Amino acid sequence: MQRLLNMFREVLPALLCGGLLFGGTARAADEPSVPYVPTPQAVVERMLAMAKVTAQDYLIDLGSGDGRIVVTAAKKYGTRGFGVDLNPVRISEANDNARKMGVTDKVAFYQRNLFETDLSNATVITMYLLPRINLQLRPQLLELKPGTRLVSHDFDMGDWKADASVRMEAGDKFSGAGGDSDVYFWVVPAKVVGGWRSQFPVSGKPQTYEFSLEQKYQVVSGSARVNGRSVKIENAKLRGAELAFSFTAEVNGAPVKHEFSGRVDGGRITGQVALSGSRLTARVEWIAERA
Ligand SMILES: C[S@@+](CC[C@H](N)C(=O)[O-])C[C@H]1O[C@@H](n2cnc3c(N)ncnc32)[C@H](O)[C@@H]1O
Incomplete structure (x- = not known):
């Protein structure tokens, strides 16, 4: 049984991508690109816990079905937000759910295409779509405010690896047939690729640093040029707008050892550098600007 269900989970996206479930015909522009399969309540709870949603968040569920993700976030955490779905029956169910749970002051549901939805106010985006739809959405998601959290039920984002993921058993999946669910979590990374320049005092003498950063999604590498010498950047971590990295370079x-941490804000990084060597231990303010 479990094998059959897992096969279903793997085969469904392929069938949908190939258009077989739609009789092989092209879909009308406003026909749902994903069928309705509700996320089991235990998985909804896990998705919200992974995103650490709070009353300060604004959550958008793309393809919101009966509204359970948005309604649960509002009820349990006081989160505001909305859901969009192309199917008017789902919108009506979602509004009924919001009324029943007493959260109509916090949430709304719109009959709208998820691809035509303004996501810029979201701090958290949830989705239970399909691999192909996730990949179609990916460029738009990567343009959101750094730090925006994304949670997807069952489907990943291709080579944009999740920051965290979990597999769990969901007894009530597929109308009670049961099955495994995967939950994937990402934080939208700031854009740091390119050249940066910074100057700060080390043992009272101003030092100039030039950084050259490479980036693939949240994975950062690169080098720093200090006193005419190039050193490799190590332990680079980028989570949303928070960047950290280190290296050891000869100074005076x-x-x-230089341990940088800072916050990226467009063309500027502001933070601190911890310096440690045989003749020096210090923590200094650090500002880098795009070179
Ligand atoms: C797999 S269900 C997920 C429902 C809900 N998010 C949940 O997790 O329980 C996908 C939903 O997306 C809706 N949908 C599919 N394509 C859409 C589109 N292009 N725009 C908006 N909604 C869409 C479907 O009508 C369906 O209700």
Whole structure:
């Protein structure tokens, strides 16, 4: 039974992508691109817990079905937000749910195409779509405010690896047939690729640093140029707008470990550098600007 269900989970996207479930014909522009399969309540709870939603968040569920994700977030955490779905029956069910749970002051549901929905106010976006739809959405999601959290039920984002993921058993999946559910979580990374320049005092003498950063989604690497020498950046971590990295470089004739942490805000990074060497331990303010 479990094998059959897992096969179903793997085969469904392929059938849908190939248009077989739609009789192989092209879909009308406003026909749902994903069938209605509700997320089991235990998985909804896990999705919201992974995103650590709070009353300060604004959550958007793309393809909101009966509204359970948006309504649960509002009821349990006081989160505001909305859901969009192309199917008017789902919108009506979602509004009924919101009324029953007493959260109509926090949530709304719109009959709208998810691809035509303004996502810019979201701090959290949830989805239970299909691999192909996730990939279609990916460029738009990567343009959202750094730090926006994304949670997807069952389907990943191709080579944009999740920051966290979990597999769980969901007894009430597929109308009670049961099955495994995967939950994937990402934080939209800031754009840091390119050249940056910074100057700060080390042992009272101003030092110039030039950074050259490479980036694939949240994975960052690169080098720094200090006193005419290039060193490899190590332990780079980018989570939303928070960037950290380190390296050891010779300064004033002695090796000094540099541990940078800062917040990226467009063309500027602001933070601190911890410096440690045989003749020096210090923490200094650090500002980098695009070179
Ligand atoms: C798999 S269900 C998920 C429902 C809900 N988010 C949940 O997790 O329980 C996908 C939903 O997306 C809706 N949908 C499909 N394509 C859509 C589109 N292009 N725009 C808006 N909604 C869409 C479907 O009508 C369906 O209700």
